Each structure stands twice: as structure tokens, then as C-alpha cells.
Amino acid sequence: xxxxxxxxxxxxxxxxxxxxxxxxxxxxxxxxxxxxxxxxxxxxxxxxxxxxxxxxxxxxxxxxxxxxxxxxxxxxxxxxxxxxxxxxxxxxxxxxxxxxxxxxxxxxxxxxxxxxxxxxxxxxxxxxxxxxxxxxxxxxxxxxxxxxxxxxxxxxxxxxxxxxxxxxxxxxxxxxxxxxxxxxxxxxxxxxxxxxxxxxxxxxxxxxxxxxxxxxxxxxxxxxxxxxxxxxxxxxxxxxxxxxxxxxxxxxxxxxxxxxxxxxxxxxxxxxxxxxxxxxxxxxxxxxxxxxxxxxxxxxxxxxxxxxxxxxxxxxxxxxxxxxxxxxxxxxxxxxxxxxxxxxxxxxxxxxxxxxxxxxxxxxxxxxxxxxxxxxxxxxxxxxxxxxxxxxxxxxxxxxxxxxxxxxxxxxxxxxxxxxxxxxxxxxxxxxxxxxxxxxxxxxxxxxxxxxxxxxxxxxxxxxxxxxxxxxxxxxxxxxxxxxxxxxxxxxxxxxxxxxxxxxxxxxxxxxxxxxxxxxxxxxxxxxxxxxxxxxxxxxxxxxxxxxxxxxxxxxxxxxxxxxxxxxxxxxxxxxxxxxxxxxxxxxxxxxxxxxxxxxxxxxxxxxxxxxx
Amino acid sequence: xxxxxxxxxxxxxxxxxxxxxxxxxxxxxxxxxxxxxxxxxxxxxxxxxxxxxxxxxxxxxxxxxxxxxxxxxxxxxxxxxxxxxxxxxxxxxxxxxxxxxxxxxxxxxxxxxxxxxxxxxxxxxxxxxxxxxxxxxxxxxxxxxxxxxxxxxxxxxxxxxxxxxxxxxxxxxxxxxxxxxxxxxxxxxxxxxxxxxxxxxxxxxxxxxxxxxxxxxxxxxxxxxxxxxxxxxxxxxxxxxxx
Ligand SMILES: Nc1nc2c(ncn2[C@@H]2O[C@H](COP(=O)(O)OP(=O)(O)OP(=O)(O)O)[C@@H](O)[C@H]2O)c(=O)[nH]1
Ligand SMILES: [Mg+2]
Numbered sequence: 135x136x137x138x139x140x141x142x143x144x145x146x147x148x149x150x151x152x153x154x155x156x157x158x159x160x161x162x163x164x165x166x167x168x169x170x171x172x173x174x175x176x177x178x179x180x181x182x183x184x185x186x187x188x189x190x191x192x193x194x195x196x197x198x199x200x201x202x203x204x205x206x207x208x209x210x211x212x213x214x215x216x217x218x219x220x221x222x223x224x225x226x227x228x229x230x231x232x233x234x235x236x237x238x239x240x241x242x243x244x245x246x247x248x249x250x251x252x253x254x255x256x257x258x259x260x261x262x263x264x265x266x267x268x269x270x271x272x273x274x275x276x277x278x279x280x281x282x283x284x285x286x287x288x289x290x291x292x293x294x295x296x297x298x299x300x301x302x303x304x305x306x307x308x309x310x311x312x313x314x315x316x317x318x319x320x321x322x323x324x325x326x327x328x329x330x331x332x333x334x335x336x337x338x339x340x341x342x343x344x345x346x347x348x349x350x351x352x353x354x355x356x357x358x359x360x361x362x363x364x365x366x367x368x369x370x371x372x373x374x375x376x377x378x379x380x381x382x383x384x385x386x387x388x389x390x391x392x393x394x395x396x397x398x399x400x401x402x403x404x405x406x407x408x409x410x411x412x413x414x415x416x417x418x419x420x421x422x423x424x425x426x427x428x429x430x431x432x433x434x435x436x437x438x439x440x441x442x443x444x445x446x447x448x449x450x451x452x453x454x455x456x457x458x459x460x461x462x463x464x465x466x467x468x469x470x471x472x473x474x475x476x477x478x479x480x481x482x483x484x485x486x487x488x489x490x491x492x493x494x495x496x497x498x499x500x501x502x503x504x505x506x507x508x509x510x511x512x513x514x515x516x517x518x519x520x521x522x523x524x525x526x527x528x529x530x531x532x533x534x535x536x537x538x539x540x541x542x543x544x545x546x547x548x549x550x551x552x553x554x555x556x557x558x559x560x561x562x563x564x565x566x567x568x569x570x571x572x573x574x575x576x577x578x579x580x581x582x583x584x585x586x587x588x589x590x591x592x593x594x595x596x597x598x599x600x601x602x603x604x605x606x607x608x609x610x611x612x613x614x615x616x617x618x619x620x621x622x623x624x625x626x627x628x629x630x631x632x633x634x635x636x637x638x639x640x641x642x643x644x645x646x647x648x649x650x651x652x653x654x655x656x657x658x659x660x661x662x663x664x665x666x667x668x669x670x671x672x673x674x675x676x677x678x679x680x681x682x683x684x685x686x687x688x689x690x691x692x693x694x695x696x697x698x699x700x701x702x703x704x705x706x707x708x709x710x711x712x713x714x715x716x717x718x719x720x721x722x723x724x725x726x727x728x729x730x731x732x733x734x735x736x737x738x739x740x741x742x743x744x745x746x747x
Numbered sequence: 748x749x750x751x752x753x754x755x756x757x758x759x760x761x762x763x764x765x766x767x768x769x770x771x772x773x774x775x776x777x778x779x780x781x782x783x784x785x786x787x788x789x790x791x792x793x794x795x796x797x798x799x800x801x802x803x804x805x806x807x808x809x810x811x812x813x814x815x816x817x818x819x820x821x822x823x824x825x826x827x828x829x830x831x832x833x834x835x836x837x838x839x840x841x842x843x844x845x846x847x848x849x850x851x852x853x854x855x856x857x858x859x860x861x862x863x864x865x866x867x868x869x870x871x872x873x874x875x876x877x878x879x880x881x882x883x884x885x886x887x888x889x890x891x892x893x894x895x896x897x898x899x900x901x902x903x904x905x906x907x908x909x910x911x912x913x914x915x916x917x918x919x920x921x922x923x924x925x926x927x928x929x930x931x932x933x934x935x936x937x938x939x940x941x942x943x944x945x946x947x948x949x950x951x952x953x954x955x956x957x958x959x960x961x962x963x964x965x966x967x968x969x970x971x972x973x974x975x976x977x978x979x980x981x982x983x984x985x986x987x988x989x990x
Contacts, residue, residue: 140816142816143820144818144819145800145818145820145822146800146817146818146819146822147800147804147822148812148813148815148816149813150813151813164816165796165816165817168816168817168819169795169817169849172819173817173819173851204819238804238812238813239812239813517854518852518854519851521851521852521853521854522850523849523851524850525880527884527931527934529934530884530931532934533930533933533934534880534930
């Protein structure tokens with residue numbers, strides 16, 4: 135049984151709920167859906183799982199973009215209701231007939247809904263029975279699927295199962311889902327595959343009109359498209375991975391003290407004061423040139439099917455309802471543009487899906503082009519994603535911790551060679567400038583030379599460093615360092631950890647232990663701004679491992695990002711977007727050079743501009 | 748003769764056209780000027796879940812209908828306040844905007860602030876302590892915005908949900924917010940020393956922060972959107988948007 139079905143406006147007013155179903159929902163699944171799925175540009179997903187004490191719900195939704203309405207169905211996850219998608223689209227169609235912006239009560243929808251639910255349930259029943267009948271279509275997809283399956287990687291395996299077995303339970307496929315927002319309460323499932331398949335095998339009953347069928351067909355063929363494309367994508371990924379070389383020694387680095395030999399020369403250590411850290415200046419992280427709307431549009435492939443004149447006419451007349459096929463060329467172009475900016479492919483795809491979901495069915499205004507509408511929607515989405523949802527005012531948090539008489543602990547984590555220690559020193563320098571006493575903890579007890587490197591920074595900045603040499607458990611070193619910091623009243627402890635690949639199980643376990651044991655105030659992921667598709671893998675695996683290997687029920691995950699080598703990437707700022715999207719954590723610092731002052735805040739607006747340029 | 752007549756007609760037509768053009772442009776300019784000087788926009792801001800949308804519908808319809816969920820888009824409406832609909836005479840409608848509180852949607856606020864005649868900052872008095880710091884940060888950001896400072900937009904800090912007995916008093920909330928903002932002042936000033944462009948320092952330096960130090964008028968009020976006790980908001984609105 136359905137748990138509840140709600141209809142509400144984008145503004146947040148509930149217009150209709152089913153009173154018969156009226157059982158009180160446990161927790162607040164709707165708010166969770168909105169906050170951690172719809173507002174995180176994941177509305178292209180097919181379902182959202184919500185767990186609260188004593189309830190595990192699955193939520194499905196659909197938008198009516200022109201009217202600004204959202205339809206959400208909630209059911210117990212164990213029930214695997216098959217008719218929900220069908221029901222939602224029927225409800226959407228019927229309700230939009232009744233809808234009037236001034237109206238807030240729709241009692242007359244009660245009866246309609248009862249009827250729709252009955253019909254949908256009946257159709258689902260019938261579908262179960264008449265399965266053999268639907269075989270021909272099904273076997274075709276199966277074949278397609280099998281061919282693709284041979285070449286396909288893990289990522290698509292989960293989806294594949296869904297499409298070949300058509301009464302498959304959606305709930306089981308969370309494992310096929312790779313993208314995960316670590317901070318969200320629920321988990322989202324893979325992309326819309328069940329949808330088309332379930333519907334396809336529904337026999338043509340009276341409630342189906344031709345246009346709907348046509349839509350279904352186009353959906354199915356589109357899906358096959360993606361299947362045939364998929365293997366290529368996988369290959370691409372592999373090659374980039376293989377070619378990836380971790381550059382351990384950046385050329386002519388003023389701040390690089392990796393070489394233990396350099397340590398001998400420390401008698402000539404100079405206390406540095408290189409002036410104000412760039413964190414404190416009004417920064418423009420990337421070039422801020424204005425986008426020329428017209429110019430970029432002319433370069434875009436327009437909808438070729440329609441002639442210039444008819445599209446012109448339509449743009450003057452306005453009020454064309456946007457369909458998915460209209461959006462596709464513009465979205466494709468946008469996706470490509472994002473990818474040239476180094477946004478991970480998966481994420482560009484997801485964003486485009488989400489933008490499509492927010493535009494489908496909308497009416498195009500007069501004198502507006504599809505491409506500019508899509509562009510505007512994407513711009514808004516990007517701005518939303520990059521706007522931090524947690525405070526990035528570290529100084530404030532440091533002061534708060536100080537009041538409680540505790541040192542503020544920051545753990546720097548990341549893969550090898552991204553510049554953890556160097557940027558740790560920059561953060562230390564910035565904190566020092568604000569009269570905050572800092573202590574470093576050398577918990578990279580793994581890579582030789584790491585401790586010396588950090589010691590050199592500490593000497594130059596004249597701050598205490600806590601070290602216990604190598605071959606020690608870093609978790610214990612960190613603990614002792616924090617104790618030491620409370621004793622000598624340091625305000626902040628910056629913990630340096632060994633760089634580790636996200637797949638290195640023992641090292642990830644050690645990191646998880648360090649974090650669980652010490653409960654730092656901030657886990658800062660240090661990542662290179664140069665990474666492309668790998669950014670997703672790194673961050674999601676780090677978060678995944680931290681969650682899996684944690685012993686507590688509410689594991690500490692990555693809560694901030696430090697992007698390094700930002701000066702070397704020109705306009706390829708995509709990693710910032712990929713990392714923020716995948717982790718939900720904001721970019722707190724940007725490292726952009728080789729001196730201590732080269733630390734900046736991220737300028738969200740200019741990043742958005744650069745991404746869409 | 749005919750030619751001469753023609754000419755007269757043409758010149759006359761031109762004059763008429765010019766005159767019409769002139770009048771419409773003057774009217775248009777006047778209209779613009781009029782609109783600019785007498786903004787009737789009231790902006791509702793505050794953290795997610797503080798009760799803005801409920802308040803919005805109370806102001807508009809005198810009812811919170813069947814409840815609300817987290818807003819994804821602003822609610823906007825020009826209407827005569829519900830409590831004034833029974834009054835006789837012509838009443839000027841108010842343009843009310845409810846800006847979603849989710850932090851991802853905050854950039855939207857700037858779009859409306861430039862035309863605001865007043866801002867209501869809604870605070871959840873029931874669940875205040877866990878949200879105190881976040882609320883203070885949001886309020887700080889608003890109070891230091893150039894558009895707010897330059898135009899001296901009056902702010903009402905509205906302690907909502909007072910229907911519940913466990914709700915905190917408005918004095919307590921005011922003091923806590925002042926305390927938090929005082930701390931923010933030091934940390935934020937440190938972060939943005941050099942960037943004078945859009946940030947303004949709050950209050951009097953050397954003294955602990957009080958809302959009375961602000962250049963714009965900041966007052967504190969109470970309400971309960973749920974039960975419809977919203978007289979203090981309505982009073983605030985009518986103070987700044989004359990009917
Ligand atoms: N007890 C009580 N609850 C209230 C009151 N006002 C609002 N609420 C509840 O607070 C919750 C959030 O109210 P909304 O109006 O949706 O909150 P909002 O400020 O619009 O939140 P966002 O749209 O996310 O920014 C709802 O569940 C309301 O029922 C009130 O005066 N008293
Ligand atoms: Mg709201």
C-alpha cells in the first residue's frame with residue numbers, strides 16, 4: 135500500500151494529501167527528499183530512500199514544471215510497489231486540469247485519486263499476469279542488454295539487472311549506485327531504467343493515449359543509445375586512469391621541502407613574513423570576463439530539425455511546451471562544455487538530467503531560445519550546488535572551540551602528492567596572521583621524509599610541531615598531539631596524514647581509526663584541481679570508506695575541501711564542481727601558488743561563469 | 748494647393764506623434780520614479796523551518812492551509828493583508844516575498860533586497876538554541892549587505908512559534924543573537940579586512956554589539972504563524988508600507 139501521496143508547490147505549500155491514507159509519516163521524509171535530493175541537483179534520480187526510526191520509506195516524485203508543482207509518493211521500501219510511477223504520472227495529468235494558482239483546496243480530487251489508484255493497481259496486476267504476452271518486447275531488450283553487458287563495467291551492472299528482470303525490486307540496487315552524497319540522510323538509487331521497462335510491458339488499456347506511447351518508445355530507444363555508448367565511456371575512463379601519473383615533485387617549488395637532505399641546511403632558517411595571506415583579500419579565483427550571451431549562442435548547434443523561420447516564429451509566438459527532445463541538443467552542448475572544463479562525465483550527466491527534469495513541460499517564453507533557457511537553468515543549478523550549505527567561517531569555529539577550552543582540530547586527508555603538507559603550512563600561516571596559535575601534528579608516519587618536510591615548515595613559521603618519528607600508529611600520535619595542544623593552550627591543531635590511494639584498504643582503515651579516535655572538528659579533503667573523472671572516485675571512496683569503517687552510528691565524513699594547484703588549471707575549474715557535488719562539502723580553501731600567502735577563498739560566482747563560458 | 752494641404756497634414760501628424768511620444772515617456776518616467784521611491788516589498792527571510800511560508804499564507808489568506816514543506820522557490824504575492832480585507836476604502840496592496848531558507852537557495856535573497864521596504868527575519872523560537880549560530884550568521888550576512896546598509900532597510904527580528912510554551916522569549920533571543928554577532932564581528936572582520944567593497948562593519952567598535960548600534964532600525968517582535976497571531980508583523984508592514 136501507498137503510505138502517502140502529496141502534491142505541493144515549489145514554494146512549499148501542500149495542496150493536497152490523501153486523507154484516506156492519512157497515516158502519520160515517521161520523521162520528515164519529504165523535507166529530507168527536498169533538502170538532500172531535489173536541492174542537490176539529483177532530481178533526475180528515480181527514487182529516494184529515507185530511513186527514520188522505525189520506518190524505511192522509498193519516495194518517488196514527478197514535477198510539473200510549468201505549474202511549479204511537485205508530486206511525491208511514499209511507500210514502505212519492502213513493498214516494491216510497481217504501479218507508483220504510473221500512478222504519479224496519472225495523478226499529475228489529472229491534477230493539472232484542476233489546478234488553479236488561486237486555489238488551495240482540492241477536495242474534489244479525492245474521488246479522482248481513488249479511481250486512479252484503483253486503475254493503476256489493476257494495471258499492475260494485469261501486467262504481472264500477462265507477462266508471457268509481453269515477452270517479445272522484453273527479449274529484445276534483453277538481447278541488447280546482454281551484448282552491452284559483456285563489455286560493461288561494474289557501474290552499469292546494477293542497472294542492467296533492473297532492465298532485464300522486469301519485476302525487479304528497485305530497493306535491491308543501491309549497490310549499483312556509485313554517486314553518493316555523503317552528507318545526505320537517505321540514499322538515492324540509480325537512474326530511471328525501471329520506468330520505461332515496467333511501462334512497456336503494460337498492455338494497452340484505455341487509459342493510455344497515443345502520445346504517451348510515443349513518449350515511451352522514444353524513451354526506450356534512448357536508453358538503448360546510452361547502452362551502446364556505455365562501453366566506450368568505460369574504456370575512456372580506464373585509459374585516463376592508467377595514464378595518470380602522480381607528480382610528486384612540482385617543478386621549482388619554493389615551498390617543497392620533501393627532500394630530507396634539505397633539512398641539513400636548516401641552520402639558516404629564516405622566519406617568514408610574506409605579508410597578508412590571500413585569504414584576506416577580495417579574490418577573484420578565475421578570470422572574470424563577462425560572458426557575451428549572443429556570441430556563445432551563435433556557436434551552438436541549433437535544433438536542426440526545425441527551420442530557421444519556424445523556430446523564429448515560435449520564439450516570437452512563445453508558449454511552446456518544452457519536451458525532452460527539444461532540450462536534448464542544448465543539454466548535450468552544455469554537457470560537452472562542462473566536460474571541456476574538466477567536470478567529471480558522470481556529474482555533467484547527472485546535472486543535465488536534473489536540469490532536464492526541472493525544465494520538461496515548461497512553456498518557453500516569447501523571445502527566448504531553448505539554449506538560453508537551458509543555460510539559465512544550468513547556471514542556477516551550478517550556483518546552488520556550489521553555495522556552501524555549512525559555514526565556511528573557520529575562524530569563527532576556532533573561536534567557539536577556544537571558548538570551550540578545546541583546541542580546534544583539522545585533519546588533512548587526500549591521495550598522494552596533492553600538496554597536503556604544503557597547503558597545511560599555508561593554512562597555518564593564515565591562522566597565525568589572525569593571532570591564532572597553531573600546532574602541527576606530523577601523523578604521516580608512512581612516507582619517509584614527511585616529518586622532516588613538515589618540520590621545515592614549522593621552523594620557518596615558528597610554530598610548534600608534534601612528532602613521534604615513523605612507524606607509529608598515526609591515530610595515537612594525533613591523540614597525543616591534541617593532548618599536548620590542550621596542555622600548552624594551542625588554539626588549533628593541524629594534523630598532517632599520509633597520502634593514500636582511495637583503494638588502499640589498510641591505509642583507509644588507519645585513517646578511519648585516526649578520525650574516529652580523535653573526533654576532529656574538520657576533516658579537510660585536499661584534492662588537486664587538475665583531476666577530472668578521478669575526482670569522483672577519490673572523494674566518493676574516501677567518504678564511503680570513512681562511513682563503512684567507522685564504528686559509530688554517525689560517522690565523521692569529509693566536511694570541507696581544499697583545492698590545490700588552482701593556478702595551473704586555467705579555465706578547467708571542473709574539479710571544484712565535481713568534488714562539491716559528490717561530497718556535498720564546500721570548497722573552503724584554494725591553494726594557488728608556491729608561497730605561504732597563496733591561499734584563497736573560492737569565488738563561487740566566477741567559477742559558475744567560467745564553467746559556462 | 749493639394750500639395751500644400753498634404754504638407755500641412757503631414758506636419759500635423761508629425762507633431763501629434765511627437766507629442767504623444769513625449770507624454771508617454773514622461774508618464775513612464777514618472778511611473779518609474781514613483782515605483783522606485785515607494786517600494787512596497789516586504790521580504791521574509793530566515794533559516795529553513797523557521798515558519799516563513801506559513802507566515803506568508805497567514806498574511807495572504809489568514810490560514811496556513813494544509814501545512815508546508817521545505818520551499819524550493821520563493822513565494823511572491825501582491826495582496827491586501829488578509830486582516831485588512833474587511834476594512835473599507837481603498838487599501839494599497841503589499842508585495843510580500845518569502846525567500847527559502849535553505850542555504851543553497853540564499854543567493855536568491857539579493858534579488859529582492861534591492862527593492863525591499865522592510866525585512867522580516869524569522870527565527871524559530873522553539874528550536875532556537877541548536878540553530879542560534881546559524882541564524883546569527885545569516886542575520887549578520889544580511890545586516891552587512893551593502894543594499895541593506897545603504898538603504899537603511901528596517902529589519903524586524905520575528906521570534907516565531909510562540910504558541911508553544913517552551914518557546915524562548917524575544918529578549919533572550921535578542922541577547923543571544925547579539926552575543927553571537929559580536930563574536931562573528933571579530934572573525935568576519937578578520938577574514939575580510941581588505942574587502943571593503945561589499946561588507947560593512949557592524950556596530951560601534953570597542954563596544955559589544957547591540958542591535959541598536961545598527962544604522963538601520965532593527966526591532967524584535969513575536970508571532971505564531973500557526974495560530975495566526977501575527978499582529979506584530981502586520982504592524983511592521985504597515986509602518987513601512989503605508990496603506
Ligand atoms: N508550533 C508552531 N509551528 C510552526 C509555526 N510556524 C511554522 N511552524 C512549523 O514549522 C515548520 C516549517 O514551516 P515553514 O513555514 O514551512 O518554514 P519555512 O521558513 O518556510 O522554511 P523554508 O521554506 O525551508 O525556508 C512547519 O512544519 C510548520 O508547521 C508556529 O507558529 N508554531
Ligand atoms: Mg518555506
